[in-house]
Amino acid sequence: MSTSANEPEVPLGAGPDSAARDCEEEIRQLRATLHKMKHEMAELSMRNEELEKELRRANRVISGAWEQIDVLRHSSSWRVTAPVRAFKTRLRGVLR
Numbered sequence: 762m763s764t765s766a767n768e769p770e771v772p773l774g775a776g777p778d779s780a781a782r783d784c785e786e787e788i789r790q791l792r793a794t795l796h797k798m799k800h801e802m803a804e805l806s807m808r809n810e811e812l813e814k815e816l817r818r819a820n821r822v823i824s825g826a827w828e829q830i831d832v833l834r835h836s837s838s839w840r841v842t843a844p845v846r847a848f849k850t851r852l853r854g855v856l857r
Contacts, residue, residue: 833839
């Protein structure tokens with residue numbers, strides 16, 4: 762049995778019905794894989810949204826903390842106690 766260069770060789774006993782069933786099975790498997798991947802993508806998308814919300818919350822907390830530090834550093838008590846902190850820092854260096 763001779764085939765042209767463009768036609769795939771079909772084993773004896775395997776006709777068009779068998780090839781069609783093979784194609785249908787492959788299509789079924791590909792559709793199942795596609796469905797599974799879409800489901801995974803939806804789950805990952807939801808997880809991504811949760812993480813983005815958590816990140817925004819954390820950034821707000823950090824921003825608030827930096828604002829508190831800024832207020833503290835510009836307070837009169839911070840300026841008044843600056844010499845004491847400087848002395849303590851120098852003393853630590855000498856004692857080491």
